[in-house]
Amino acid sequence: MHLAISLNIAAKNGQDVLSFDQIVAFVRKMEAAGFDMVFISDSLASGEPSTSPFEATTLLAALATVTGSIGLVAGASTLAHQPYNLARRFASLDIISHGRVGWNATMRQNPREAAKFSQPEGFGDEDFRRRAEEYIGIVRGLWQGWEADALLFDKAGGRFHDPGRMHFLDHKGEFFSVRGPLNVARSPQDMPVLVMSSLSESQFDFAASFADVIVLDDVSPADAKSTGDDLRRLAATSGRRPSALKVLAASLTGPGLTTDSLDRWLTTPGFDGINFTLPADIPTTLDFTDRVLPELRRRGLTRSANAGATLREHLGLGMGGAE
Amino acid sequence: MSARQMKLGLFLWATGHHIAAWRHPDAYVRAGIDIDHYIKLAQTAEAAKFDMVFCEDAAGLREANVNIASQTSRSIGFEPISLLAALAAQTERIGLVSTASTSYNEPYGLARMFASLDNLSGGRAGWNLVTSASPIEAANFGATGLRPHADRYARAREFATVVASLWNRHAAGHTGESFSVRDPLDIPPSPQGTPVMVQAGASEDGKDLAARTADVVFSAAQTFGEAKAFYDDLKGRLVAYGRQPDDVKIMPGVAPIVAATKAEAQAKYDALQELIPDDVGVALLSSYLSISDLGRYPIDGPLPELPESEGMKSRQALVIEQARRDGLSIRELARYFAGARGHWRVVGTAEEIADELQARFEGGAADGFNVMPSWFPGELDAFVTLVMPELQRRGLFRKDYEGRTLREHLGLKRPI
Numbered sequence: 001m002h003l004a005i006s007l008n009i010a011a012k013n014g015q016d017v018l019s020f021d022q023i024v025a026f027v028r029k030m031e032a033a034g035f036d037m038v039f040i041s042d043s044l045a046s047g048e049p050s051t052s053p054f055e056a057t058t059l060l061a062a063l064a065t066v067t068g069s070i071g072l073v074a075g076a077s078t079l080a081h082q083p084y085n086l087a088r089r090f091a092s093l094d095i096i097s098h099g100r101v102g103w104n105a106t107m108r109q110n111p112r113e114a115a116k117f118s119q120p121e122g123f124g125d126e127d128f129r130r131r132a133e134e135y136i137g138i139v140r141g142l143w144q145g146w147e148a149d150a151l152l153f154d155k156a157g158g159r160f161h162d163p164g165r166m167h168f169l170d171h172k173g174e175f176f177s178v179r180g181p182l183n184v185a186r187s188p189q190d191m192p193v194l195v196m197s198s199l200s201e202s203q204f205d206f207a208a209s210f211a212d213v214i215v216l217d218d219v220s221p222a223d224a225k226s227t228g229d230d231l232r233r234l235a236a237t238s239g240r241r242p243s244a245l246k247v248l249a250a251s252l253t254g255p256g257l258t259t260d261s262l263d264r265w266l267t268t269p270g271f272d273g274i275n276f277t278l279p280a281d282i283p284t285t286l287d288f289t290d291r292v293l294p295e296l297r298r299r300g301l302t303r304s305a306n307a308g309a310t311l312r313e314h315l316g317l318g319m320g321g322a323e
Numbered sequence: 324m325s326a327r328q329m330k331l332g333l334f335l336w337a338t339g340h341h342i343a344a345w346r347h348p349d350a351y352v353r354a355g356i357d358i359d360h361y362i363k364l365a366q367t368a369e370a371a372k373f374d375m376v377f378c379e380d381a382a383g384l385r386e387a388n389v390n391i392a393s394q395t396s397r398s399i400g401f402e403p404i405s406l407l408a409a410l411a412a413q414t415e416r417i418g419l420v421s422t423a424s425t426s427y428n429e430p431y432g433l434a435r436m437f438a439s440l441d442n443l444s445g446g447r448a449g450w451n452l453v454t455s456a457s458p459i460e461a462a463n464f465g466a467t468g469l470r471p472h473a474d475r476y477a478r479a480r481e482f483a484t485v486v487a488s489l490w491n492r493h494a495a496g497h498t499g500e501s502f503s504v505r506d507p508l509d510i511p512p513s514p515q516g517t518p519v520m521v522q523a524g525a526s527e528d529g530k531d532l533a534a535r536t537a538d539v540v541f542s543a544a545q546t547f548g549e550a551k552a553f554y555d556d557l558k559g560r561l562v563a564y565g566r567q568p569d570d571v572k573i574m575p576g577v578a579p580i581v582a583a584t585k586a587e588a589q590a591k592y593d594a595l596q597e598l599i600p601d602d603v604g605v606a607l608l609s610s611y612l613s614i615s616d617l618g619r620y621p622i623d624g625p626l627p628e629l630p631e632s633e634g635m636k637s638r639q640a641l642v643i644e645q646a647r648r649d650g651l652s653i654r655e656l657a658r659y660f661a662g663a664r665g666h667w668r669v670v671g672t673a674e675e676i677a678d679e680l681q682a683r684f685e686g687g688a689a690d691g692f693n694v695m696p697s698w699f700p701g702e703l704d705a706f707v708t709l710v711m712p713e714l715q716r717r718g719l720f721r722k723d724y725e726g727r728t729l730r731e732h733l734g735l736k737r738p739i
Contacts, residue, residue, distance in 0.1 A: 020412075020443060049506065049507075050509050051510065051511050053513075054510075055435050055438075055439035055510070057408075058404060058405065058439040059408070059439065060405075060408075061404075061406070061408035061412075062411055062412035062443050064409060065362070065413050080429075081432065082427060082428075084464060085382060085402075085427065088382070088402040089402050089405055092402035092405040092406065093405050095356055095401065096401070096405060112505070115503070115504075115505035115506065116429075116504055116506050117429045117431055118429055118501070118502045118503045118504070120498075153352045155346045155347075155348070155352060156346075158394050158598075158600055160393060160395060160398070161392075161399070162393065163392065163393040166389065166398070177462075181384070183381070183382075183384055183398055183400065184399055184400065184401065185355065185356045185399040
C-alpha cells in the first residue's frame with residue numbers, strides 16, 4: 001500500500017496559510033512515517049481566488065534541499081507553462097532532489113486560468129484534452145532527449161558530451177512545435193514520475209498508456225476499485241506491465257475521516273495506494289499527524305524508511321523510458 | 324557607513340565563464356548536474372558578503388552546431404528559477420537573481436514565480452529581463468523565426484508593465500497588444516513588494532527599457548571609456564522617466580584572473596587560453612555576431628565586413644570595435660573573446676585588480692561589478708580570499724550585510 005499526502009497550499013482569500021517552516025516540518029513528519037510522496041498544489045481547483053505565498057515548483061525546489069527521501073510531486077498546469085519550460089523545470093527539479101520528483105498533470109481545465117495567460121476564451125473541453133495530450137507527449141519526449149550515458153566529461157579529449165547521444169525532438173503538432181533538445185541533463189530516475197489527476201473517462205485510455213501514477217479524485221472505495229481495474233486493463237492493452245501503473249485513490253482528511261471510513265479505504269482491494277488530501281491549514285495538518293498517522297501506524301502501514309533512493313524506486317516503477 | 328561602496332554580484336555559470344573552463348584540471352566538471360556544487364558556491368559568496376548571485380539563461384542549446392556544442396559544457400545545466408529556489412533554502416542573506424525571457428513566458432506566470440522566490444527567500448529575489456535573441460530558443464516555442472528586434476522590445480515593455488502592476492496590486496485586468504490578464508496575482512505581497520529588476524540589453528531599445536524599469540543594469544565594456552560612456556548614457560536617460568541617477572545601479576561584468584604575482588596570473592590565463600579549440604572559439608564568436616559562417620573565412624585573416632543582425636546589435640558593435648582597434652585576426656579575436664565573452668578581463672595581483680575596479684568605480688564608470696570567475700570553484704575562491712579583503716581594506720566593499728533584502732543590500736528605494 002503506497003501512501004501519499006496531498007497538500008494544497010492555496011487558501012481562500014483571507015484564510016491563514018502555512019509558512020515555509022511549517023510546511024517543512026509537516027513534510028518531514030510524512031517522510032519519517034515512510035510516506036512515498038507529497039503532492040503540492042497551489043491553486044484551488046474551482047478557480048476561486050486564492051492566496052498562497054508560494055508557487056508549487058519553486059516550493060518543491062526549496063523542499064528538495066531540506067528533505068532526504070520523500071518523493072515530491074508538484075502540480076503544474078499545461079496552461080501556465082510552455083511545454084519546453086515545464087519539461088526543463090521538472091528535469092532540473094529531479095536533479096536537485098536526486099531523483100525524487102514527479103509532475104502532477106491536471107487533466108481538467110481550471111475555469112479561470114486561461115484568462116490569466118492571454119487566452120481569455122479558454123479552450124473547449126475537447127481542445128483542452130487534445131492539447132494536454134500533445135503537451136504531455138512533448139514533455140515526455142524532451143525528458144528523453146539525452147541518453148543516460150551522453151555526458152562524457154572528457155577533459156583531456158575535449159569532449160563534454162557525445163553529440164550522437166543527444167536527440168532533437170522535432171515535434172510539430174496541432175498546438176505546439178518544439179525542436180528540443182532540453183538543456184538539462186537526463187533525469188536521475190530516467191524521467192520524473194508522471195502523475196495524472198482529475199481525469200474524465202475520455203482520458204482513461206491516454207492516461208493508462210502514459211501515466212506512472214493516476215490519482216482518482218472524489219470516488220468511493222468501491223468506485224475506485226472498479227475504475228482502477230478498468231485503468232489496469234487499458235494499460236495492459238497498450239502493452240504495459242501491470243506494475244508500470246499505480247492507481248491511487250484520494251481520500252479527504254480532517255474530522256470527516258473517521259476510523260470507520262479509513263478502514264473502508266484500507267480494506268478495499270484494487271488500488272495501489274491512498275492519497276490523503278489536505279487543505280494546508282494548521283488544524284488539519286495537526287489532525288492528520290496527531291490522529292490519522294497513529295491509526296495508520298497501528299495498522300502497520302507506515303514505514304521507518306522509504307524503499308529506495310528515488311521516487312520510482314519507492315513506487316516500484318520501472319525506469320521511465322524502459323517500457 | 325558613509326562613503327559610497329561598490330556592489331558586487333557573483334555571476335554563476337556551471338563550470339566557469341571561460342569557454343574552456345570545464346577542461347581546466349581544477350574545474351568541477353559535473354557542476355551542471357550537482358546541486359551541492361551550487362549550494363557551496365552560493366554559501367561561499369554569502370560568506371564573502373556579495374550582494375547577489377546571478378544566473379544567466381537561455382531556453383535552448385547555446386550553439387547550433389552539435390559538434391561544437393559537444394566540446395563545451397554549456398548544453399546542459401540547471402533551470403535557473405528552480406536552482407535559485409533551492410539556493411534560497413540554503414542561504415540567508417544573499418540576493419538571488421535569475422534571468423527569464425519576455426518572449427517565452429507569460430507575465431502572470433513569471434510574476435507568480437518571482438513573487439514565490441521572493442517569499443521563499445525572505446525578500447532576496449531579482450529578475451533579469453531578457454528578450455531572447457537566439458533562433459535556437461525560438462524553435463523550442465513554436466516560432467518559425469526570431470521576432471524582429473523592435474517587436475521583441477515592444478512585447479518586453481508591455482510584459483514589464485503587466486508584471487509590475489501584478490506585483491503592485493494595481494487594478495486587475497489588462498488587455499494589450501501581446502497579453503491579456505484577467506485576475507490579480509494570487510500570491511500575497513512578497514517582502515520586497517517588487518523583486519529587483521535587472522537588465523542587460525545595451526541597444527537603444529534596451530537602454531530605454533532599462534532606464535524606465537530596471538534597478539540594476541549589467542553591462543559589458545572592455546575599456547574605461549566604453550564603460551564610462553555607457554554609464555553616462557544610461558544615467559542620463561533616467562530623468563525622462565522621473566528617476567534619479569542613484570535609482571539604477573550599473574554593474575559591468577569583470578572576469579578576473581588573480582594570483583600572488585602578475586606573472587603567475589598571466590600564466591594561469593595563458594594555460595586556460597590554450598584549452599580553447601579553434602573551432603569552438605570561432606563558433607562562439609560567430610554566435611555573438613549572430614552570423615553562422617565565420618568559419619568560412621581564413622582564421623588568421625581579419626574579421627570580414629558584417630551586416631547588422633536582428634540578434635545582439637550592441638554586442639556586435641562591441642566585438643567589431645575590439646577587432647578593429649587591436650588589429651586582431653579571427654583566431655586572436657575568437658580566443659580573446661571566448662575567454663570572457665566580451666566582458667572586461669583583468670589579469671594580475673589582488674592589488675592590481677582592486678586598483679582597476681577602484682578606478683572604474685570612482686571614475687564614474689560603474690556602481691559595482693558582476694564578477695565572472697573563469698572557472699569554479701578555484702577562481703571564485705581566489706577572488707574571495709585575495710581581492711575582496713583588499714577591497715574591504717580600502718573601504719570599497721562592505722564587511723557585513725547592512726540589511727535583509729536584496730533591495731536593502733543594493734541601497735534601492737522601493738518603487739512606487
